[in-house]
Amino acid sequence: MSAVKALDLKKYQGMASAFQAIAQRRRDQGAEPSETLYYQTLADYHRQVLQAREEGRGLVGITVMVPPEICWAMDIVPLQLENALMSLTVLERCYEEVFSTAKGFGLSPEVCSAHRTIAAVFLLGWAPPVQGVIWSPQVCDNTAKCGDLYLKTYRIPGFFLDRPYRHTEREVHYLAREMGEMVAFLERATGKRLDLDRLREALDYSAQMVALQQEIYELRKAVPHPASNRTICQLLPVTLTMAGTPQAVEFCRVLRDQLRQRVREHRGTAREESYRLVSLFTPPNHKWKLLDWLEKEKGASLVADPYQSHWGPWEPDFSDPLLSLAQKCFAIPVCREMHGPAEEGVIADAVEDALSHRADGAIFWAHIGCRQACATIRAVKEALAQKAGIPTLVLDCDIMDPSFVSEEEMKERLESFLEVLEER
Amino acid sequence: MAETSVATLKALEEMREINAAFPYTAPIKAWKERGKKVLAWTCTYVPEELIWAAGMLPVRMTGDSHELELEDANAYLYINTCSFQRSCLQLALGNQWDFLDGYVSAATCDGSRRLADVWGNYLSIPLVYVLTVPRKTTERAHQLYISEVRDMKQKIEERYEVQITDQALKEAITLYEHTRSLLRELYEMKKRDKPPVTGAETMEIVNAAFRMPRDEYNQLLERLLKELKDSRRQVSGKIRLMINGSPLNNPEFIKTIEDLGGLVVIDELCMGTRYWWDPVDTKTYPDPLEAVARRYLNNFPCARMVPCDDRFDKVLALAKEYRVEGVVSEIIRYCVPYAHDQPLLRERLEKIDIPVLELDVEYGVTGSGQIRTRAQAFVEMLEEKKLKA
Numbered sequence: 001m002s003a004v005k006a007l008d009l010k011k012y013q014g015m016a017s018a019f020q021a022i023a024q025r026r027r028d029q030g031a032e033p034s035e036t037l038y039y040q041t042l043a044d045y046h047r048q049v050l051q052a053r054e055e056g057r058g059l060v061g062i063t064v065m066v067p068p069e070i071c072w073a074m075d076i077v078p079l080q081l082e083n084a085l086m087s088l089t090v091l092e093r094c095y096e097e098v099f100s101t102a103k104g105f106g107l108s109p110e111v112c113s114a115h116r117t118i119a120a121v122f123l124l125g126w127a128p129p130v131q132g133v134i135w136s137p138q139v140c141d142n143t144a145k146c147g148d149l150y151l152k153t154y155r156i157p158g159f160f161l162d163r164p165y166r167h168t169e170r171e172v173h174y175l176a177r178e179m180g181e182m183v184a185f186l187e188r189a190t191g192k193r194l195d196l197d198r199l200r201e202a203l204d205y206s207a208q209m210v211a212l213q214q215e216i217y218e219l220r221k222a223v224p225h226p227a228s229n230r231t232i233c234q235l236l237p238v239t240l241t242m243a244g245t246p247q248a249v250e251f252c253r254v255l256r257d258q259l260r261q262r263v264r265e266h267r268g269t270a271r272e273e274s275y276r277l278v279s280l281f282t283p284p285n286h287k288w289k290l291l292d293w294l295e296k297e298k299g300a301s302l303v304a305d306p307y308q309s310h311w312g313p314w315e316p317d318f319s320d321p322l323l324s325l326a327q328k329c330f331a332i333p334v335c336r337e338m339h340g341p342a343e344e345g346v347i348a349d350a351v352e353d354a355l356s357h358r359a360d361g362a363i364f365w366a367h368i369g370c371r372q373a374c375a376t377i378r379a380v381k382e383a384l385a386q387k388a389g390i391p392t393l394v395l396d397c398d399i400m401d402p403s404f405v406s407e408e409e410m411k412e413r414l415e416s417f418l419e420v421l422e423e424r
Numbered sequence: 425m426a427e428t429s430v431a432t433l434k435a436l437e438e439m440r441e442i443n444a445a446f447p448y449t450a451p452i453k454a455w456k457e458r459g460k461k462v463l464a465w466t467c468t469y470v471p472e473e474l475i476w477a478a479g480m481l482p483v484r485m486t487g488d489s490h491e492l493e494l495e496d497a498n499a500y501l502y503i504n505t506c507s508f509q510r511s512c513l514q515l516a517l518g519n520q521w522d523f524l525d526g527y528v529s530a531a532t533c534d535g536s537r538r539l540a541d542v543w544g545n546y547l548s549i550p551l552v553y554v555l556t557v558p559r560k561t562t563e564r565a566h567q568l569y570i571s572e573v574r575d576m577k578q579k580i581e582e583r584y585e586v587q588i589t590d591q592a593l594k595e596a597i598t599l600y601e602h603t604r605s606l607l608r609e610l611y612e613m614k615k616r617d618k619p620p621v622t623g624a625e626t627m628e629i630v631n632a633a634f635r636m637p638r639d640e641y642n643q644l645l646e647r648l649l650k651e652l653k654d655s656r657r658q659v660s661g662k663i664r665l666m667i668n669g670s671p672l673n674n675p676e677f678i679k680t681i682e683d684l685g686g687l688v689v690i691d692e693l694c695m696g697t698r699y700w701w702d703p704v705d706t707k708t709y710p711d712p713l714e715a716v717a718r719r720y721l722n723n724f725p726c727a728r729m730v731p732c733d734d735r736f737d738k739v740l741a742l743a744k745e746y747r748v749e750g751v752v753s754e755i756i757r758y759c760v761p762y763a764h765d766q767p768l769l770r771e772r773l774e775k776i777d778i779p780v781l782e783l784d785v786e787y788g789v790t791g792s793g794q795i796r797t798r799a800q801a802f803v804e805m806l807e808e809k810k811l812k813a
Contacts, residue, residue, distance in 0.1 A: 105767050106766060106767030106770060106782070107763065107764070107767060108755065108757075108763045108766070108784060110504070110757050110758045110759075110760070110763060110784075111760060111763050111764060112760070115764075137559060140534050140760075141533050141534045141728070141760040141761050141764075142760055142764070144559060144728065144730065144761075145727070145728075145730075145732075145760060145761050145764035145765070146764065147730070148730070148731060148732045148733075148764075148765075148768060149764070149767075149768065152768065160559065160560065160730040160731070162558050162559050162560050162565065162730075164531075164556045164558065164568065165531035165537065165554065165556040165557075166531075166554075166556055170568065170571055171556065171568070174558075174564065174568045177564055178564070341537075341540075341541060341544070341554070342538070342541040342545075343541070343544070343545070366502065368504055369504070370504070371502070371504050371505055371506075371534045371535060371538070371758055371760065372534045372538065374502035374504050374505070375501050375502055375504075375505050375534070375535075375538035375539075375541070375542070376538070376541065377502055378499065378500050378501075378502075378542075379541070379542070379545050
């Protein structure tokens with residue numbers, strides 16, 4: 001492909017250093033343990049990505065919800081593309097270069113900005129030299145369609161992990177067999193071999209992580225809400241990149257302990273908790289400070305977020321780790337909400353969370369690039385009004401592009417919504 | 425497009441008349457008046473033969489052939505759902521699909537499955553069924569899809585208390601295969617220097633297939649082909665074009681391009697070649713359900729399928745076979761599968777010296793304003809290129 005530039009890892013290295021610097025700053029400021037650990041975990045992870053090849057480990061790109069457990073078990077570092085390359089763009093503040101590169105290549109602005117970001121980072125040669133890419137329709141058409149470009153850009157092999165629509169036994173088995181083929185692909189692409197015992201070990205870590213996240217979900221029912229808005233957004237990146245590792249378990253354990261302590265002491269994170277909100281879909285990645293503002297200045301806590309924390313039932317079976325991982329793909333938040341019939345996924349989860357976490361209102365982060373999530377807005381909004389008795393603010397935004405809507409505009413709309421809640 | 429010898433085609437006029445009454449066309453009305461049921465299907469991955477074999481009339485769910493105001497649909501589906509899906513919903517909310525007895529959709533793209541969600545939630549209809557469709561064509565994917573099609577059959581049988589026998593399915597296959605062979609005959613004629621029909625007319629002919637009983641359509645198409653042969657009708661254009669991309673069934677859009685001097689000799693659309701291209705292979709697969717299922721998954725791929733090169737290879741082969749000089753790619757805004765493919769496909773087409781005009785459109789749009797201006801510039805550029813060659 002003619003558009004590809006030479007490999008240049010300065011931005012990626014810059015991001016890894018930025019995570020390290022934030023971790024140090026949090027440590028120096030005496031931040032909550034989970035907060036420091038989050039940034040340290042990501043700094044260590046990105047260092048692993050950068051050093052993988054030198055250390056004789058494998059390095060493979062994966063799109064959202066491709067199970068990283070398999071990679072970790074094979075001594076392959078999974079470069080979680082959405083997470084890593086969006087962080088790179090945010091921390092290195094290179095939005096303009098990224099979006100203009102995607103546009104120049106011909107990707108229309110209606111393609112999700114997260115996937116335009118990844119495409120651009122590959123075209124610019126900023127993505128680490130992965131030995132292959134595994135992509136999947138686990139979430140949406142964008143995740144299904146993004147992979148071909150990466151393969152052509154970096155001239156590497158790829159594997160498409162096909163996930164079916166419904167959660168039936170037959171479809172779970174199909175996905176499990178796809179994962180078997182994914183293992184064969186990884187073996188070919190990296191020369192690494194799968195040791196089943198190591199996969200069972202990774203599955204065990206994964207199960208521990210999920211159990212801890214389920215405890216965290218329960219702890220968040222407490223009044224006042226024991227977790228900060230920002231902390232809650234940190235669960236998903238760890239789940240996507242580190243599931244199957246002791247580091248993911250450790251992060252969740254530290255967070256769980258922190259919340260337990262707060263619940264015992266009846267301490268919240270907002271100075272005075274005035275509003276308990278359900279957060280639907282994902283707040284803009286470039287504007288987590290908005291979440292701090294909501295919490296610190298407005299007393300609004302995000303007490304539930306089905307897209308990030310509502311797990312379905314999952315019981316791993318160590319005699320069949322791949323089948324267990326396939327089952328996990330149907331239980332994991334995001335996939336539950338984005339795939340399958342809306343009635344069985346996001347609508348039911350949103351209502352359940354609103355009731356169980358005693359929410360006063362909901363914010364739907366209407367990311368303009370997400371057709372899957374936004375198409376459910378009306379149904380979710382109505383279900384929340386009718387079954388949980390709460391109003392929903394639909395806040396237009398873009399998950400990655402800060403130029404789509406200004407911070408001031410978002411704040412104004414949030415303030416008006418909180419006034420409505422106040423009147424209620 | 426310059427028409428050199430254009431006889432009026434009676435069969436085409438009849439098709440136009442049928443299309444004009446969309447969605448509740450005269451043949452559908454007549455079918456319903458006989459007390460029979462009508463099931464809509466939404467995507468070329470839903471096997472129509474099964475619905476026909478159940479004694480019901482399969483009709484294709486589309487929006488109207490012109491741009492609609494989508495205010496009602498926007499209230500249910502967010503504006504970032506593609507306007508094809510919103511147009512379908514708009515008609516439904518305006519009670520224009522009320523005659524349906526069921527709706528079989530497919531989990532082929534985000535828009536398609538979310539439209540089914542909304543339909544199921546807000547519109548009263550006896551059945552909304554979403555068929556799982558793998559994105560690969562491996563043997564494992566085929567096995568899954570065959571099972572899913574079996575489930576669809578069972579669902580229809582249970583819901584409508586009918587039996588879809590192997591015999592009925594075999595007959596349906598024969599009927600639909602006949603359509604495919606007739607359409608192939610028509611498209612073969614389009615390879616000529618001066619084909620007998622324009623691209624816009626071709627679209628009207630294919631549209632009619634979605635809106636009337638198949639046996640009646642085949643008879644009409646046979647008559648049309650005979651008329652074409654008898655009349656020695658010829659149309660010509662300055663430039664031979666292919667049109668491809670997102671769902672498009674608006675003949676006016678193509679007519680605009682043809683009025684500028686282009687002649688659309690081939691398409692790569694799910695309402696064109698991708699609808700009928702591949703046959704059912706009953707010799708290799710004697711079980712009729714398996715034969716049908718394999719045909720639908722193997723058919724000329726939509727951009728949803730992986731890897732993209734399978735589709736690109738076929739597009740390039742069509743371009744060569746029909747001696748295409750330029751490609752007009754129309755992508756509906758938020759039609760993500762095609763938007764992702766487009767830069768890669770354009771690169772492959774340009775490599776074989778076929779220029780591409782990319783148009784971001786809303787479903788149902790006519791070729792007015794900016795589209796017309798860009799199409800005109802494109803045709804002129806191609807003419808100049810041809811002169812220099």
